[in-house]
Amino acid sequence: MSKKDSLPPAKKKQPFKRKSTQTAESQIDDEKWINEIIPKHQPKKEIKKSKEDISDLSVSSISGIGPAVAEKLMSTGYITVLAVAHASPLELVENCEIGEQTAKRIISAARLQVGIGFQSAKEILKERETLIKISTGSKALNTLLAGGVESNSLTEFSGEFRTGKTQICFQLCVMTAMDKKYGGLESGVIYVDTEGTFRPERIVQMCDRFGAPSEEVLNRIHVGRAYNSDHQMVLVLESPKLIREKNVKLLVIDSLTSHFRAEFTGRGALLERQQKLNRFLHQLLRLADVYDIAVVATNQVLAKPDVLYGESIFPIGGNIVAHSCTTRIYLRKGKADKRIARVIDSPHIPETEAVFIISPEGILDIEDL
Numbered sequence: 300m301s302k303k304d305s306l307p308p309a310k311k312k313q314p315f316k317r318k319s320t321q322t323a324e325s326q327i328d329d330e331k332w333i334n335e336i337i338p339k340h341q342p343k344k345e346i347k348k349s350k351e352d353i354s355d356l357s358v359s360s361i362s363g364i365g366p367a368v369a370e371k372l373m374s375t376g377y378i379t380v381l382a383v384a385h386a387s388p389l390e391l392v393e394n395c396e397i398g399e400q401t402a403k404r405i406i407s408a409a410r411l412q413v414g415i416g417f418q419s420a421k422e423i424l425k426e427r428e429t430l431i432k433i434s435t436g437s438k439a440l441n442t443l444l445a446g447g448v449e450s451n452s453l454t455e456f457s458g459e460f461r462t463g464k465t466q467i468c469f470q471l472c473v474m475t476a477m478d479k480k481y482g483g484l485e486s487g488v489i490y491v492d493t494e495g496t497f498r499p500e501r502i503v504q505m506c507d508r509f510g511a512p513s514e515e516v517l518n519r520i521h522v523g524r525a526y527n528s529d530h531q532m533v534l535v536l537e538s539p540k541l542i543r544e545k546n547v548k549l550l551v552i553d554s555l556t557s558h559f560r561a562e563f564t565g566r567g568a569l570l571e572r573q574q575k576l577n578r579f580l581h582q583l584l585r586l587a588d589v590y591d592i593a594v595v596a597t598n599q600v601l602a603k604p605d606v607l608y609g610e611s612i613f614p615i616g617g618n619i620v621a622h623s624c625t626t627r628i629y630l631r632k633g634k635a636d637k638r639i640a641r642v643i644d645s646p647h648i649p650e651t652e653a654v655f656i657i658s659p660e661g662i663l664d665i666e667d668l
């Protein structure tokens with residue numbers, strides 16, 4: 300078996316830096332703010348439309364934002380202009396304890412600054428060419444995923460118990476955190492562990508396969524043990540600081556739905572559960588988009604015995620999870636250590652299958668044995 304993974308190293312974006320342009324916050328209506336005040340404080344040449352250029356702009360550079368509001372935003376995880384531009388007023392009111400009018404104003408200013416609007420398909424294609432693909436450790440699984448787990452998107456691995464969801468997450472951690480010379484991305488990882496199943500020993504074993512020293516890999520993986528759904532949401536809400544400081548490229552949630560399922564039982568609680576889960580999924584999608592990271596979530600499945608025709612096993616979370624995940628992979632057991640992965644939803648890859656192996660060394664191909 301080869302000591303190195305054969306995927307090419309990922310392309311890295313160049314962050315854009317600009318000076319802060321703070322002014323005092325004023326009490327005026329939104330329209331005047333957008334049409335008169337912002338253009339005055341925002342010279343045309345400083346309005347950056349390329350996502351590469353704007354990904355690093357700090358909230359303090361939003362025109363007209365006061366230091367107190369900037370501080371409130373940053374302390375609650377809204378660190379970049381892009382994060383504010385993607386937020387809703389209600390969300391900022393709830394999370395940052397600022398007034399609704401202020402929230403609306405700064406969101407408008409942020410949107411104007413980053414130039415949210417239409418893009419040509421050519422620009423989107425160019426942006427997509429810079430996406431990172433994280434190797435799963437198996438060539439067959441990478442091929443299924445058109446190169447690996449993609450940044451800027453939410454990938455779900457669902458399946459019954461022992462199908463390899465957690466093992467795939469461990470392998471993705473290793474492939475992200477390992478030094479480039481061993482085939483990794485030399486980047487940080489955030490791992491939200493909701494079931495207490497994170498095992499650093501497995502990370503060490505998986506590093507051995509590539510002959511990579513495990514100490515630095517372990518240092519780059521930041522694990523948060525979430526004890527309930529609120530805690531899980533807070534950990535994710537607070538992750539932007541860590542994402543920027545530790546050059547995080549992968550955020551893992553293992554598992555997405557276990558706390559929601561345990562806490563909201565019975566039909567009466569279903570609506571509340573789905574609403575909260577929806578908010579959480581939107582947090583994840585926004586992180587993927589704003590910070591250009593790969594978000595991977597595991598999910599258990601539910602058997603529906605009353606289904607007579609077609610599929611009788613479904614990932615938990617219903618339509619809300621189905622619509623939020625960019626790519627959905629369903630795992631099932633094969634003979635012995637074999638596992639079968641099937642694409643059940645993706646905007647760009649066909650619904651095909653791949654076989655992989657779970658071994659002490661990690662996620663492998665059949666021919667590696």
Ligand SMILES: Nc1ncnc2c1ncn2[C@@H]1O[C@H](COP(=O)(O)OP(=O)(O)OP(=O)(O)O)[C@@H](O)[C@H]1O
Binds near residue numbers: 461462659
């Ligand atoms: N060190 C190891 N060597 C070989 N196989 C291992 C090792 N550790 C775990 N496995 C295998 O991995 C499988 C468990 O996979 P995993 O923990 O990813 O399941 P899961 O899909 O996350 O399940 P759950 O829904 O219970 O969380 C088991 O079949 C187990 O034998």
Ligand SMILES: [Mg+2]
Binds near residue numbers: 464465466496553
């Ligand atoms: Mg698991």
